[in-house]
Amino acid sequence: MNFLTWMGAIQQRSEAALDRLLPAANIAPQRLHLAMRYAALGGGKRIRPLLSHAAGDICGAEPGRLDIVATSIELIHIYSLVHDDLPCMDNDVLRRGKPTCHVQFDEATALLVGDALQSLAFKLIAEHELVPDSKRQLAMVALLARAAGSRGMAGGQAIDLAAVGCQLSLEELEFMHIRKTGALIRAAVMLGAHCGVPLADTDLAGLDHFANLAGLLFQVVDDILDAEASTVTLGKTAGKDAAQNKPTYVSLLGLPRAKEKAAELRAEAHEGLARFGEKASRLHQLTDFIVDRSF
Amino acid sequence: MNFLTWMGAIQQRSEAALDRLLPAANIAPQRLHLAMRYAALGGGKRIRPLLSHAAGDICGAEPGRLDIVATSIELIHIYSLVHDDLPCMDNDVLRRGKPTCHVQFDEATALLVGDALQSLAFKLIAEHELVPDSKRQLAMVALLARAAGSRGMAGGQAIDLAAVGCQLSLEELEFMHIRKTGALIRAAVMLGAHCGVPLADTDLAGLDHFANLAGLLFQVVDDILDAEASTVTLGKTAGKDAAQNKPTYVSLLGLPRAKEKAAELRAEAHEGLARFGEKASRLHQLTDFIVDRSF
Numbered sequence: 251m252n253f254l255t256w257m258g259a260i261q262q263r264s265e266a267a268l269d270r271l272l273p274a275a276n277i278a279p280q281r282l283h284l285a286m287r288y289a290a291l292g293g294g295k296r297i298r299p300l301l302s303h304a305a306g307d308i309c310g311a312e313p314g315r316l317d318i319v320a321t322s323i324e325l326i327h328i329y330s331l332v333h334d335d336l337p338c339m340d341n342d343v344l345r346r347g348k349p350t351c352h353v354q355f356d357e358a359t360a361l362l363v364g365d366a367l368q369s370l371a372f373k374l375i376a377e378h379e380l381v382p383d384s385k386r387q388l389a390m391v392a393l394l395a396r397a398a399g400s401r402g403m404a405g406g407q408a409i410d411l412a413a414v415g416c417q418l419s420l421e422e423l424e425f426m427h428i429r430k431t432g433a434l435i436r437a438a439v440m441l442g443a444h445c446g447v448p449l450a451d452t453d454l455a456g457l458d459h460f461a462n463l464a465g466l467l468f469q470v471v472d473d474i475l476d477a478e479a480s481t482v483t484l485g486k487t488a489g490k491d492a493a494q495n496k497p498t499y500v501s502l503l504g505l506p507r508a509k510e511k512a513a514e515l516r517a518e519a520h521e522g523l524a525r526f527g528e529k530a531s532r533l534h535q536l537t538d539f540i541v542d543r544s545f
Numbered sequence: 546m547n548f549l550t551w552m553g554a555i556q557q558r559s560e561a562a563l564d565r566l567l568p569a570a571n572i573a574p575q576r577l578h579l580a581m582r583y584a585a586l587g588g589g590k591r592i593r594p595l596l597s598h599a600a601g602d603i604c605g606a607e608p609g610r611l612d613i614v615a616t617s618i619e620l621i622h623i624y625s626l627v628h629d630d631l632p633c634m635d636n637d638v639l640r641r642g643k644p645t646c647h648v649q650f651d652e653a654t655a656l657l658v659g660d661a662l663q664s665l666a667f668k669l670i671a672e673h674e675l676v677p678d679s680k681r682q683l684a685m686v687a688l689l690a691r692a693a694g695s696r697g698m699a700g701g702q703a704i705d706l707a708a709v710g711c712q713l714s715l716e717e718l719e720f721m722h723i724r725k726t727g728a729l730i731r732a733a734v735m736l737g738a739h740c741g742v743p744l745a746d747t748d749l750a751g752l753d754h755f756a757n758l759a760g761l762l763f764q765v766v767d768d769i770l771d772a773e774a775s776t777v778t779l780g781k782t783a784g785k786d787a788a789q790n791k792p793t794y795v796s797l798l799g800l801p802r803a804k805e806k807a808a809e810l811r812a813e814a815h816e817g818l819a820r821f822g823e824k825a826s827r828l829h830q831l832t833d834f835i836v837d838r839s840f
Binding site for chain 1: 568572573574576577578581624625628631633634651652653654656657659660661663664665667668671672678679680682683684686687689690691693694695696697699700702703704706707720
């Protein structure tokens with residue numbers, strides 16, 4: 251199967267898993283469930299589910315288990331978008347080509363949608379049997395919680411907020427992104443791998459190194475896209491980093507150097523995967539896709 | 546030890562556990578951690594930790610484990626207060642006698658505080674060894690997630706939102722409260738019990754029945770207090786249910802009948818505890834305290 255066919259298949263099964271695992275819109279409270287489904291379904295690159303499935307390939311993880319883990323991580327990602335779009339944060343009206351959740355419904359509902367999506371993520375990863383060793387699964391839940399929390403994604407967003415209009419150093423920018431985007435990207439890779447046959451500690455550390463690079467890479471490319479792409483291609487408001495005077499890799503390094511940085515990170519990430527040979531080919535291709543995507 | 550001494554001791558250890566388990570304010574992102582601590586520490590009745598510890602008494606649960614479970618539940622409760630106070634929800638400025646989190650900090654920070662407190666709750670309950678059987682602990686995590694989510698607390702708040710200005714039936718009011726307040730009260734009791742020696746299924750079902758009654762009782766009393774107490778005694782804005790034209794037990798039943806309802810629920814809750822004898826004495830006393838409290 252070529253990469254694009256594989257990717258399409260995983261995106262499709264990720265959408266189907268979300269559809270199946272989200273509460274139906276006819277269950278009370280209906281409006282909340284409708285809004286949760288509105289925010290979660292019908293779009294999205296599903297980069298994190300793709301990473302989980304590709305990482306699961308390395309250790310022969312069962313696709314059905316990967317669906318659960320991937321859905322949990324994607325729900326955390328989606329909740330963060332819903333809250334991030336709120337007027338008190340980025341105040342954005344467009345997401346994945348549709349009105350944002352608080353525009354389509356209302357602010358209070360969007361707030362509760364985010365809250366409930368986070369709870370649902372932890373419900374799913376805790377209530378399905380994912381690995382034979384329950385102790386290991388508890389560690390997986392804790393990994394997701396750390397990635398989402400104040401020293402992970404939510405913390406990264408807090409640093410991002412404080413940085414608007416500030417001159418950050420490259421080091422400070424990376425400190426932020428390792429948390430804001432990187433923590434969940436890393437969790438997607440590691441939780442995918444945890445669903446399969448346990449890796450040796452050195453292999454696990456190698457994969458973790460790759461996952462951290464992939465997180466940074468994703469953000470560098472995101473900054474480049476935000477600076478270059480149009481709103482229509484992006485499906486969200488483009489150029490808003492510059493408009494909000496937010497520090498980005500592009501604003502700090504300039505576009506050519508940011509592109510060089512992306513190329514360097516890609517090469518280093520590929521190197522990190524070499525130890526896994528053919529089994530990491532999806533992860534290898536996905537890394538390329540992250541760099542070469544135009545959305 | 547008399548009840549009030551016991552209660553003071555549990556409140557103190559709950560505060561200490563929160564203090565210990567929340568990230569220190571000097572860890573980055575400092576402002577977020579400061580705001581999380583501001584929202585969580587220094588006040589609160591700690592009713593849910595009290596319920597966990599009292600329920601743990603029934604099955605000889607270790608207090609150190611109960612601290613973890615109680616802190617997780619209290620963090621979910623606190624996050625819901627922080628989000629509930631936001632301008633797009635109740636728009637409240639006073640909580641536990643202090644400015645609410647978004648007034649003291651800012652809206653975006655309060656949003657992230659709530660988000661990060663929820664993640665922290667799941668981190669704590671997953672990463673500490675609470676029971677020898679990890680499978681059972683996974684079920685505990687799932688129980689907490691269900692209680693917090695769209696069919697629990699967050700769902701109750703969504704129904705509450707939709708009910709402002711509406712005429713609800715008593716049945717609809719209970720449907721809302723079983724979720725909004727009841728789900729987490731129930732989780733506090735059940736998770737406390739799960740920390741100890743496993744109960745027989747019939748005993749567990751009996752305790753669950755008690756927990757549901759306790760949740761409703763708590764809400765009926767809350768409505769009575771909101772109608773009767775002053776802002777100073779309550780430490781939060783009093784009379785706001787009526788001001789917001791929210792349906793309550795008092796608005797539906799009138800004050801005397803609401804008080805009768807509280808008395809009936811108390812009696813039924815006490816009955817439900819009878820099977821546990823002396824071991825349930827703290828839970829029995831706590832039920833009385835919930836009814837007789839003036840805050």
